[in-house]
Amino acid sequence: MYFQLGYIIIVMTQKKSEISGNSYVKKIWSNIYIRNIIYAVLLFVAIIFASKWFLSCFTRHGESFPVPDFKGMYIEDVKRQAEEHNLNIEISDSLFVSGSPSGAVLEQHPKANTHVKKNRMIYLTVNCIMPKKVEVPNVVGYSLRQATAVLAGKGIRVGKITYQPDMAMNNVIGQICKDVETKGTVTFVTNEDHITATVFLGDEIELIAGLGNNPDECYTYVPNVTGKDINEAKSILIESYLNTGKIIYDSTVKTEEDKRNSIVKNQYPGGNGNIKSSLGDNVDITMTVKK
16 A cells, blocks of 8 residues: 555656656747757758768769879870879979980879879879980089089089099099080080080089099098988089999889889998098999888
8 A cells, every 4th residue: 555655656746747847848948049049059050961961962972083103104195094084184394304205204193093083183294305405514623512513503413523633632624525416425624615515404424623632632431322312312422522333223123213212222332421432432322212
């Protein structure tokens, strides 16, 4: 009997709570300000979900495909393949890289196998069909540093330094280059030589420098070129009055692109800053693909 009475009391209490709760909700809902806030929140949530759905449909979310590898291809083949994949291409730059086919793609952005959507623009760097020609300035009589700077201003690099006995140490006493017009070798031996020689932009020439009269000054310290690309390594060695010797590519270098992207793995003699070498000596380097 007591149990039944307790159960009745509990049920009546629950019903009273429900009635009280419903009344509280109705009371809140009857407040126009609170009701408008609730409407605004619901509208905001609906807009968020609708925007996500619209963007997903409009951008074709998930419908992407990898970019083909255009490197090494000629531009006509690139255009044909780009059309097949609904891609747009634009030549953003052109360089002259010796050893690469003229008109072939050197670099691309985005890179190969990057996932993109249809009609994406792919920017290409191609190898010049005809590189720019520049006239070689006469730098005989200049110091090696001055001569290197003057040639660099014309887009010409120093590829080799040869030393000969002369009282003017590290002064240029001659320069040798291959003329692209005549295909012959042109030599400057005085600063008054009015010889015309033409090379391609980025070509290398040889400088002949004086060795000086003091044997104790005919040495230089070998710099460290590990981690540098081939052009940086050559420039650093030239600045130290040394030449690049054998260039060895390890097993990671398989293509011309790998060669362009390779860096110095090690060198001989080493470049710890304590090793002396005679002016004009060679430094052999081993190249590897940059990790």
